[in-house]
Amino acid sequence: MQFQSCVKIVTEWDIVAARQLGRNVSKELGFGTVDQARITTAISELARNIYLYAGKGKVCIEKINRMGKSGLLIVASDEGPGIADIRKVMEDGYTTSGGLGAGLPGVKRLMDEFEIESVVGEGTEIKAIKWLR
Amino acid sequence: MQFQSCVKIVTEWDIVAARQLGRNVSKELGFGTVDQARITTAISELARNIYLYAGKGKVCIEKINRMGKSGLLIVASDEGPGIADIRKVMEDGYTTSGGLGAGLPGVKRLMDEFEIESVVGEGTEIKAIKWLR
Amino acid sequence: MSFHEEMKHLYKEILANYIQTQNEQVLYQGQKLSRKSLENEISPEDIVSMHKEVIEEIYPDIPERVLHSLDFLLEIMISYGLAHREHQALKNKQRELKSEIEIAVNVQQNLLSTSVPAVSSVDIGAISVPAKQMSGDYYHFVKDENGCVNIAIADVIGKGIPAAMCMSMIKYAMDSLPDSRKNPSYVLENLNRIVEQNVDPSMFITMFYGTYDPFSHLFQYASAGHEPGFYYSAEEDKFYDLEAKGLVLGIDRNVKYSQYETAISSQDMIVLLTDGVTECRVDEEFIERTDIIKLIRKYMHLSAQELVEAVYKELEKLQDFQLRDDFTLIILKRLV
Amino acid sequence: MSFHEEMKHLYKEILANYIQTQNEQVLYQGQKLSRKSLENEISPEDIVSMHKEVIEEIYPDIPERVLHSLDFLLEIMISYGLAHREHQALKNKQRELKSEIEIAVNVQQNLLSTSVPAVSSVDIGAISVPAKQMSGDYYHFVKDENGCVNIAIADVIGKGIPAAMCMSMIKYAMDSLPDSRKNPSYVLENLNRIVEQNVDPSMFITMFYGTYDPFSHLFQYASAGHEPGFYYSAEEDKFYDLEAKGLVLGIDRNVKYSQYETAISSQDMIVLLTDGVTECRVDEEFIERTDIIKLIRKYMHLSAQELVEAVYKELEKLQDFQLRDDFTLIILKRLV
Ligand SMILES: [Mn+2]
Ligand SMILES: [Mn+2]
Ligand SMILES: [Mn+2]
Numbered sequence: 001m002q003f004q005s006c007v008k009i010v011t012e013w014d015i016v017a018a019r020q021l022g023r024n025v026s027k028e029l030g031f032g033t034v035d036q037a038r039i040t041t042a043i044s045e046l047a048r049n050i051y052l053y054a055g056k057g058k059v060c061i062e063k064i065n066r067m068g069k070s071g072l073l074i075v076a077s078d079e080g081p082g083i084a085d086i087r088k089v090m091e092d093g094y095t096t097s098g099g100l101g102a103g104l105p106g107v108k109r110l111m112d113e114f115e116i117e118s119v120v121g122e123g124t125e126i127k128a129i130k131w132l133r
Numbered sequence: 134m135q136f137q138s139c140v141k142i143v144t145e146w147d148i149v150a151a152r153q154l155g156r157n158v159s160k161e162l163g164f165g166t167v168d169q170a171r172i173t174t175a176i177s178e179l180a181r182n183i184y185l186y187a188g189k190g191k192v193c194i195e196k197i198n199r200m201g202k203s204g205l206l207i208v209a210s211d212e213g214p215g216i217a218d219i220r221k222v223m224e225d226g227y228t229t230s231g232g233l234g235a236g237l238p239g240v241k242r243l244m245d246e247f248e249i250e251s252v253v254g255e256g257t258e259i260k261a262i263k264w265l266r
Numbered sequence: 267m268s269f270h271e272e273m274k275h276l277y278k279e280i281l282a283n284y285i286q287t288q289n290e291q292v293l294y295q296g297q298k299l300s301r302k303s304l305e306n307e308i309s310p311e312d313i314v315s316m317h318k319e320v321i322e323e324i325y326p327d328i329p330e331r332v333l334h335s336l337d338f339l340l341e342i343m344i345s346y347g348l349a350h351r352e353h354q355a356l357k358n359k360q361r362e363l364k365s366e367i368e369i370a371v372n373v374q375q376n377l378l379s380t381s382v383p384a385v386s387s388v389d390i391g392a393i394s395v396p397a398k399q400m401s402g403d404y405y406h407f408v409k410d411e412n413g414c415v416n417i418a419i420a421d422v423i424g425k426g427i428p429a430a431m432c433m434s435m436i437k438y439a440m441d442s443l444p445d446s447r448k449n450p451s452y453v454l455e456n457l458n459r460i461v462e463q464n465v466d467p468s469m470f471i472t473m474f475y476g477t478y479d480p481f482s483h484l485f486q487y488a489s490a491g492h493e494p495g496f497y498y499s500a501e502e503d504k505f506y507d508l509e510a511k512g513l514v515l516g517i518d519r520n521v522k523y524s525q526y527e528t529a530i531s532s533q534d535m536i537v538l539l540t541d542g543v544t545e546c547r548v549d550e551e552f553i554e555r556t557d558i559i560k561l562i563r564k565y566m567h568l569s570a571q572e573l574v575e576a577v578y579k580e581l582e583k584l585q586d587f588q589l590r591d592d593f594t595l596i597i598l599k600r601l602v
Numbered sequence: 603m604s605f606h607e608e609m610k611h612l613y614k615e616i617l618a619n620y621i622q623t624q625n626e627q628v629l630y631q632g633q634k635l636s637r638k639s640l641e642n643e644i645s646p647e648d649i650v651s652m653h654k655e656v657i658e659e660i661y662p663d664i665p666e667r668v669l670h671s672l673d674f675l676l677e678i679m680i681s682y683g684l685a686h687r688e689h690q691a692l693k694n695k696q697r698e699l700k701s702e703i704e705i706a707v708n709v710q711q712n713l714l715s716t717s718v719p720a721v722s723s724v725d726i727g728a729i730s731v732p733a734k735q736m737s738g739d740y741y742h743f744v745k746d747e748n749g750c751v752n753i754a755i756a757d758v759i760g761k762g763i764p765a766a767m768c769m770s771m772i773k774y775a776m777d778s779l780p781d782s783r784k785n786p787s788y789v790l791e792n793l794n795r796i797v798e799q800n801v802d803p804s805m806f807i808t809m810f811y812g813t814y815d816p817f818s819h820l821f822q823y824a825s826a827g828h829e830p831g832f833y834y835s836a837e838e839d840k841f842y843d844l845e846a847k848g849l850v851l852g853i854d855r856n857v858k859y860s861q862y863e864t865a866i867s868s869q870d871m872i873v874l875l876t877d878g879v880t881e882c883r884v885d886e887e888f889i890e891r892t893d894i895i896k897l898i899r900k901y902m903h904l905s906a907q908e909l910v911e912a913v914y915k916e917l918e919k920l921q922d923f924q925l926r927d928d929f930t931l932i933i934l935k936r937l938v
């Protein structure tokens with residue numbers, strides 16, 4: 001089985017733990033410094049969203065291999081209130097440096113692939129992948 | 134009389150001379166490193182515009198004093214073709230990183246005050262001031 | 267302490283800590299600081315300048331060449347700082363434009379608002395979602411004096427603001443049609459002349475106009491080059507294309523439109539749509555009209571309104587929440 | 603050599619040179635490099651990363667702590683890099699919107715186009731410049747069957763897209779007025795009802811309508827809350843306000859408009875304008891109506907068209923080339 005490891009997000013300290021996990025795995029996989037920093041920032045952002053808006057949830061990091069490429073998969077999931085209008089949340093230009101941090105469009109930019117599934121009242125699951133070049 | 138010094142812009146080397154003059158004067162006036170770099174970039178941009186679009190002209194640097202504030206005045210003048218639609222040239226977002234450099238809106242941003250006078254067929258004069266804080 | 271001094275103080279503390287520990291928690295603090303400085307419109311060249319000042323304070327014995335290298339980095343960052351400030355300006359402009367468009371959207375919605383007519387023997391559902399803020403799709407219901415349900419659906423070729431301006435014209439033109447003569451071919455011929463006269467030649471409009479008579483159970487319709495809808499026969503449990511021939515509006519002022527009709531039995535459905543529904547693209551491939559039929563089948567047990575909404579939700583998700591064209595879907599189902 | 607390697611190679615060469623010489627010419631090369639990397643969408647964090655790699659190559663004995671400090675700087679730059687990439691996306695969006703608006707502007711100009719009527723005994727000049735791309739000002743000339751020159755000038759309160767959409771409505775409404783009855787108070791009363799019915803209550807429109815009869819030399823006019831124009835008496839060499847009372851369009855559907863008239867002698871002028879002319883702001887202060895008169899006097903010796911253009915040029919420059927409102931100025935001068 002592939003490597004997978006998770007961090008539960010309940011307090012702000014858990015954000016740091018998730019970052020650390022992401023940085024270690026991305027270093028192991030051989031990502032360069034800039035990509036390490038980008039992956040870590042994406043994880044930080046996702047964990048922070050859980051901490052701020054969902055209350056609790058978890059961030060899992062997985063090493064993946066698809067069609068000869070290897071990469072790092074982040075899965076951030078929570079059982080929070082969910083997102084009613086995903087189109088709006090994914091819209092650009094109104095979050096970054098407006099006080100809310102990079103937001104989900106930022107995470108999408110930091111990574112290569114991005115997927116979101118959310119059901120109001122049930123929670124949100126976000127998957128994001130960075131491929132090794 | 135106040136200090137004033139000019140550099141004629143004919144070849145690309147003159148751009149460097151204008152930059153050097155601006156950097157020296159801004160250093161003398163006591164501007165910080167970042168402001169020195171901004172003033173120099175503004176001069177560079179204006180001199181480059183003359184070199185590229187007007188063929189020849191000059192850039193003058195003046196130390197000024199107004200109402201207790203001292204500052205640096207750049208006067209860039211040429212006898213080139215002039216600018217027909219100044220409103221358009223001062224419009225944002227279509228020059229920077231599109232290949233044309235900072236453009237005039239960039240110069241305006243780098244400095245505190247900015248003034249442009251242009252007559253088609255006669256030439257252009259641009260004045261820009263940076264105040265010491 | 268000034269804001270700059272405060273930021274510098276914080277930066278120094280965090281940087282010194284990081285140099286000693288290389289600890290993830292310190293980097294998290296760094297990220298928060300970075301966000302704060304972004305919020306306060308500190309430019310990247312200011313960051314480099316602060317970095318240089320701070321490192322000189324932490325290590326007075328730092329080699330000269332390191333300081334020179336940071337001066338150089340600062341110069342390089344000046345263009346980035348300019349782009350950054352341009353970004354701020356652009357964002358403000360964008361915000362302004364956004365609120366302007368929001369007002370225009372309201373103007374448009376006021377103008378185009380229509381409500382599904384209440385007719386006890388039919389169940390009608392309608393959904394219309396613009397790809398951008400302003401729609402170039404148009405639909406309108408009118409229940410006329412004979413109790414017939416008239417349905418107009420139109421699509422301006424093009425999207426956004428210019429399409430929306432054209433759409434408003436269609437609305438004025440529809441309003442000025444005499445109430446007494448609403449048979450489909452007449453309506454299209456009339457609109458065609460108005461469009462031909464007023465709209466600039468680069469704009470085309472496709473339109474479908476249908477009338478359902480709840481007494482004779484006939485659905486009469488005509489089309490001006492509009493994406494064909496579907497007719498669902500409950501008895502055969504089968505979907506048919508609602509084909510109708512006709513030139514798009516605004517090309518030839520003398521064009522005539524043929525009128526078609528279909529008898530509607532109990533539980534039959536009429537599906538009207540714009541090409542924003544059939545031309546959904548998934549991973550650069552168009553979905554097929556048969557995929558739309560599959561989706562309709564999947565939710566057919568629901569009410570007409572729930573049905574159109576469920577189909578929209580699936581297609582929205584399939585497209586990664588980015589509509590490429592305005593999306594309008596109308597379903598009419600005969601109940602008894 | 604890949605693009606990244608090429609950039610790094612250049613960066614290394616220029617940086618090494620700068621550390622040795624601290625020479626302005628090298629910084630100029632640096633600026634050009636910086637511009638190139640911006641054009642190629644290299645992020646600021648990429649620059650810092652390159653800086654670190656290069657300085658390590660130049661000075662293998664660089665202290666560890668310097669490298670750590672650069673790692674930290676890189677982390678700080680990640681948010682700036684994000685803002686930078688957002689900027690690219692926003693710029694593309696802006697470009698798209700810009701071309702969309704350009705098309706809409708064309709649609710609008712097609713719709714609102716009017717030409718100055720040729721009447722041998724009067725000289726007419728008109729200029730209309732939108733503050734943003736789309737105008738909320740409207741003006742229109744018609745020479746009617748009696749040889750009278752009808753002039754409409756209107757201003758939607760508000761600017762940009764929503765105002766432009768309203769303006770299109772005014773045009774449709776004007777077109778549908780019967781040709782035979784164009785006396786000013788009737789025109790305004792008629793338009794008022796249409797506006798009241800169709801425009802949402804948050805929008806107001808001011809309008810002035812005037813008719814000049816080149817045989818009786820009477821100028822008849824009415825105003826719906828519009829900025830008053832001027833009447834210039836050549837004999838007295840004096841400007842008078844062209845006062846006219848009346849409620850703005852769209853508030854009360856039963857309002858009546860008074861009609862006024864003035865006899866026009868040879869060399870007299872009628873000046874019509876929107877508040878974008880009188881409310882030019884210079885350094886946060888409004889200019890006065892008397893300043894407009896001074897400007898008109900200054901250029902009065904020119905033809906009517908040259909006159910309005912000269913006044914616009916001066917006011918544009920006074921405002922630093924940034925119009926805060928749509929600007930429309932019309933001048934009619936009786937020649938003989
Ligand atoms: Mn369309
Ligand atoms: Mn379409
Ligand atoms: Mn206006």
Ligand SMILES: [Mn+2]
Pocket residue numbers: 757758876877878927928
């Ligand atoms: Mn106005």
